[in-house]
Amino acid sequence: MGFLQLIAATELAATYDSETRTLLLLAHGQAQSYTSGIHFTARTLHGGRGTFQLIGWVGPLGKGTTPYDHLQRFEHIEFPGAYVQIADAGHPGGVRVPVEVIPGAASAAVPAQEVRRISVGDIMELRAAVGTAGGATQFLEQDTSLLALESAGIQNPSGRPEIVWNLRGLKAGETHVKLVLNGGHPPIHTSRIVRVIIAN
Numbered sequence: 001m002g003f004l005q006l007i008a009a010t011e012l013a014a015t016y017d018s019e020t021r022t023l024l025l026l027a028h029g030q031a032q033s034y035t036s037g038i039h040f041t042a043r044t045l046h047g048g049r050g051t052f053q054l055i056g057w058v059g060p061l062g063k064g065t066t067p068y069d070h071l072q073r074f075e076h077i078e079f080p081g082a083y084v085q086i087a088d089a090g091h092p093g094g095v096r097v098p099v100e101v102i103p104g105a106a107s108a109a110v111p112a113q114e115v116r117r118i119s120v121g122d123i124m125e126l127r128a129a130v131g132t133a134g135g136a137t138q139f140l141e142q143d144t145s146l147l148a149l150e151s152a153g154i155q156n157p158s159g160r161p162e163i164v165w166n167l168r169g170l171k172a173g174e175t176h177v178k179l180v181l182n183g184g185h186p187p188i189h190t191s192r193i194v195r196v197i198i199a200n
Contacts, residue, residue: 007031007038007056008089013139014099016079023074023099025086026139027054028152033062040072043087054088067152071141115195118169123150126165126194128179140165141178146198169198 011028025040038056054070079101085094118124124147128138142149150166167177179192 003057003059004055005058006087006089006092007035007054007058009054009086012054012086012088012095012097014080014084014086014097016099016101018079018101021076021078023077023080023084025052025072025074025084025097027068027070027088028139029068030065031056031068032058033064033066034058034060035066035068038068038070040070040074040086042074051085051094052087054086067149069139069141069149069152071139115197117197117199119199120169120171122169124167124169124196126167126177126179127162128192138163139180141180142167143175146170146173146175147177147196167196169196172198172200174198 007027007029008031009027009029011026013026015024015026016022017024027038027040031038035056035058038054040052040054043051043053080099083096083098086097087094116124126140140149140152146169147167148170150168152163152165155162155164174195174197177194177196179194
C-alpha cells in the first residue's frame with residue numbers, strides 16, 4: 001500500500017507564459033522505488049505568491065531510486081510574482097523558486113525536427129549538448145503512457161558534455177518528445193521536438 005507524501009527533487013524550475021496566463025512547474029530528481037503519481041498541488045495561493053507541494057504515492061518500498069522528470073501546467077492564473085514557494089521532501093517548509101517570464105512559452109508551436117522509430121520494449125536514446133547559459137534548466141517532456149524514462153545523466157564524449165535520456169517504448173502509438181533549454185543568464189528558451197513512432 002502506498003502513502004501520499006512529499007517527493008525529493010534535485011532541481012525545481014518555474015516558467016510563466018504571460019500570453020496564456022500559464023504557469024509551468026518542473027521537477028527533476030531521484031524518487032524512492034516504487035513511487036507513482038508524482039505531481040504538484042497548489043496548497044494555497046495568497047498574497048500574490050504561489051505555494052505548491054511536490055507529492056507522490058510511495059510504496060511498496062523497493063531497493064534504490066528511479067530518475068524522474070515531471071512538468072505540470074497551471075492554466076488561467078495571474079502572475080504569481082518573482083518566485084513561487086515549493087515544498088518537497090528536502091524542503092518541507094518550502095523553497096523559493098524564481099519564475100522566468102517568457103511570452104508564448106506554453107503555446108508556441110514548434111514543428112517536429114526529426115523522426116525516430118522504435119518497437120515496444122525498445123530503448124530510445126536522446127542526446128543534447130549541455131546548455132551554455134549559466135543556470136539554464138534542460139529537461140524533457142514526454143507522454144508517460146507511451147514512453148517511460150529509464151535513465152538520464154550527463155556523459156562526456158570527446159570532452160564535450162551531453163545530457164543523455166533513455167526512453168522505453170511502452171505501447172504502440174505515435175507521440176512527440178520535447179527537449180527544452182530554459183532560463184539561465186542571459187535568459188534563453190529553445191525547444192527541440194522529436195516525433196516518435198512506436199510499433200508492436
